[in-house]
Amino acid sequence: MRVLVTGGAGFLGSHLTDALLGRGDEVVVFDDLSRGSVEQIDNRAKFEQGDVRLESDWERICSDFVPDVIHHLAAVNGTRRFHNEADLVVDVNINGTRNALAMAKRFAARLVFYSSPESFGEQESMPLSNDSNSLFTPAHLHQRHSYGSSKHIGELLCQFEVRNGLDVRIARPFNAYGPRLHGNADGQVVAMMMQANPIVVHGNGQQTRSLTWVGDIIDGLLILTDKDELNGQAFNLGSTEEVTMLELAQRISNLRGVEIVFGEPNLGDSKRRLPDLSMNESISWKATTTLQEGLAQLR
């Protein structure tokens, strides 16, 4: 199978690329390297540097590679950036997705779109299901939801094209963690806590997350890539093992022997993100790696 992976130099995209190559697929990685890195791309994949916002870059890359499947992961990610770079987040996440859909239509390719539990905003009713409403707080308070609302609009654009006959599947990874996760100031929680000294817990630390081992998510993504008759379906790729951010900090502090301090709450942080998994019956997927097993592999 010929697979185009946008954002394939990043955390999830590079793991996905490894898995696709491992089973014999032909893979082209399309990434602007704004957050990903070339060292993360297996050299059996062809790398094309480009910007998913530019139609000309899509044209160039697809001029000699007609994909059977497009995995569209390229997006601006990293919690702090959602408020600080809201304009860029909207531009890349929405216009990149419009271009991905246009190319998928042109080549009648299957598209896997990467949404997020943040597409539900600050919805407090759990678990998050395909019938949950998205709830966004007023825009003047902060712009954190540039990201979640861009993912919501991405899902909306996908469903629009499904109505027009395109084969689109939507994956919502729930706080994936594992090797290569970004741990700098604009990074994601597990890797940040693995690197920071002292470990900073934002707010009171009672917010929970359903942290999901990257290997489990990749298993689900391969099923989504292959299985027929999933068009228009969205899947929560998340663990149901919830952990408070304070408890996570304590576990990682015990592993590393470093102190914990409390910092400012993150704007618009959701209290919980628990996935409903009933939609996953059709792909027979659930996470099998416990947090304890996952963290042990990161030491």
Ligand SMILES: NC(=O)c1ccc[n+]([C@@H]2O[C@H](COP(=O)([O-])OP(=O)(O)OC[C@H]3O[C@@H](n4cnc5c(N)ncnc54)[C@H](O)[C@@H]3O)[C@@H](O)[C@H]2O)c1
């Ligand atoms: N990691 C998670 O837990 C998680 C959870 C929910 C959703 N997602 C979604 O999964 C996808 C991958 O996430 P990730 O954690 O691997 O993030 P990441 O930041 O590691 O990867 C994103 C990649 O996209 C690239 N990129 C950014 N802007 C681009 C542009 N304009 N043109 C081309 N490439 C560009 C970056 O260089 C990077 O390599 C994203 O769409 C993200 O929103 C991730």
